Amino acid sequence: MPSRIAQTASVARTARPRYACPALRRNNEEGSRDSDLLLVAAAAIAQTAPPQAKPTQAAPAQVKDPISSALRDILPNRQKNTVAAVEAMPADKFSFKPSADQMTFGHLVAHMVEANYGLCSGAAAAPAPKVEEAKDTDAKDKLVAALKASFDFCGEALGKMDDSKLAR
Numbered sequence: 001m002p003s004r005i006a007q008t009a010s011v012a013r014t015a016r017p018r019y020a021c022p023a024l025r026r027n028n029e030e031g032s033r034d035s036d037l038l039l040v041a042a043a044a045i046a047q048t049a050p051p052q053a054k055p056t057q058a059a060p061a062q063v064k065d066p067i068s069s070a071l072r073d074i075l076p077n078r079q080k081n082t083v084a085a086v087e088a089m090p091a092d093k094f095s096f097k098p099s100a101d102q103m104t105f106g107h108l109v110a111h112m113v114e115a116n117y118g119l120c121s122g123a124a125a126a127p128a129p130k131v132e133e134a135k136d137t138d139a140k141d142k143l144v145a146a147l148k149a150s151f152d153f154c155g156e157a158l159g160k161m162d163d164s165k166l167a168r
Helices: 004-014 022-030 032-048 066-088 105-124 140-160
Strands: none
Touching: 066 105, 066 140, 105 140
């Protein structure tokens, strides 16, 4: 019985495409030995190459507290970006309102301060500290300090948090 390589070469020699254009037929016939040799070499390589191992994905490691871990991972970037945006706003623009029906920028900052304390306190089941309420009319420096303090509280609260406190 002929080898697989010989069979492949035999099929390659007999299975010639039909070309309507004489120039293509002539070029194919002239280069047939080269193409036969290339085909035999490719078939030999394919037969002798070790089978490719299927890539295996390592199962992700189990995280003890996935929700708490995710919140802790997200917080630093959110804190950095939010504080930077508030610090970038000129002090005289804290009274800016996109439209008459919307909050001022200062009110939005005061709202974020309140939300940080409330959400982090609730998520971590930790009491929020007693702080002076931030007002939209406060100076930029005071609002920035209050925002930073609220993020600091979130960092501390989420650092002690575990997912069991979310089940209630």
